[in-house]
Amino acid sequence: MRAGFDPRLYLVTDTLLCAPRSVPEVVAAAVSGGVTAVQVRDKTAGRRDLLALTRAVQEVLRPTPHVRLVVNDAVDVALLTGADGVHVGQDDLPATDVRTLLGPDALIGVSVGSPAELDEVLALPAGTADLVGLSPVWSTPTKPDAGAALELDGTRALASRARAGGLLSVAIGGISAATAAAVAGTGVDGICVVSDICAAADPAAAARTLRAAMAGELVAR
C-alpha cells in the first residue's frame, strides 16, 4: 500500500457533473477546500480520454503530493501515469490481478456493498487490497446500478469488520453536508463524495463545509 493515503474526504470525479467546468478545475478548487484524496472516475470515456484526464488531474495535484490520486477501474491508465492506486468495483478486474499488475506499493480499493462482498475482500491474501468503499450508503443518481442502500447501521457494521481486518474503509453514495457527520461517525476512515462537490457552484466551499461537518467525527486509528 502506498504510504500516507489520507481518505478523510475522498473526491470521486464525475465529468458530466463538473461541466461546464473541467474536472481538473473542480479538483483544484476542491483540494483547496480540504479534499484529501482524489479518484478519477469516468465510466463513459474511452481509455485515450481517460488517460488525458488522469494526466491533467495529476498535473493539478502536483503542488499537493499528500493528496493521492487513484484511478477508477483502469489499471492500464494507472500504469502509464504512475497514479497512486486503482479502485475497482465488482465488475472490474479482481483485486488480486490488479495487485499483480501494479505491484506492492499501489493503493488498491475495492467496492463492497454487502457483508458477503466484504468477506471476499477479507479472505484475500494480506496486502492484496488496502481499502474498501462501502457502497452505497444511500441510493444515488450518480450510480443507478448500485445495490441496496447500507444506511448508517449497515455502514457501521461493515466499517467495524473492515477495521478489524486491517482495511481502511470509506463510505460512498449520496453523502452530503447534512449527512457527513453521521456517516463519519460510523467508524469509517473517510467519506467519498461525488455530486456534493462536483455539482457544487463553489467546490472549494463545498469541501470546506464537508470537512467542517465531519470535524471530530472520524475515529483515529
Added chain:
Amino acid sequence: MRAGFDPRLYLVTDTLLCAPRSVPEVVAAAVSGGVTAVQVRDKTAGRRDLLALTRAVQEVLRPTPHVRLVVNDAVDVALLTGADGVHVGQDDLPATDVRTLLGPDALIGVSVGSPAELDEVLALPAGTADLVGLSPVWSTPTKPDAGAALELDGTRALASRARAGGLLSVAIGGISAATAAAVAGTGVDGICVVSDICAAADPAAAARTLRAAMAGELVAR
C-alpha cells in the same frame, strides 16, 4: 511484433451475435473452419468479464498456437493473460502507450478510417504499430459509430500505403462471403469478419466459405 501473426482470416468476436452459443464455442468452430487469428472484442463487458472471456478463448486456442489471440482495447487484460497483442481504435490508448506497456514482442494493431489516420500511424517510431485495421470497408450494424465507408478503392489506396510503410493491413466492416474475394484483392494482408462468422448458423462452414472465396486473392509479401 509477435512473429508468425497470420492475418488472412481474422475473426473479431461479438458476444451478442454469438449468443446463445458462447464466444469460445464459436471461436473453436471458426478456427476449425480456417480462421487464422482471433480478436476478443466486447465493448460492453466490464474488465472482470472480459478477462474471463479472454482466458476462455485462450483455452480454446491452446491446441492451435499458430492462431494468435489479440485483445481489443484492454491492455490490462492482455498483460494478465499474456495474449499475443492488442488492437486499439482511435478512442483507445495511443499505440505508443500500448507499446510501452506490452513491450517489443506484442502485436499491436490500430484502426484507421482515413488517409490522415493512416499517416499518424506511419509517423510513429518504427516498431510501434504492426498492423492497421482499415475500417469500415462498408458500413455495418456491428459498429454504428464507425466513419464513412472506404469501399474497395479507399481500401486499396490505404492498403498500398500501409504495405509501403512496412505495416500489415486488414480490412474490416461488412465483409461477407459475397465480397471477401473483392476485398482480399485490394492488397490487404487479410480480412476481418464479425457478423458473417459470429452470427452464422454454422461458424465452421462460414469460415471455410470465406477462405474458399479468398483463395488466391491475397497478394503474398
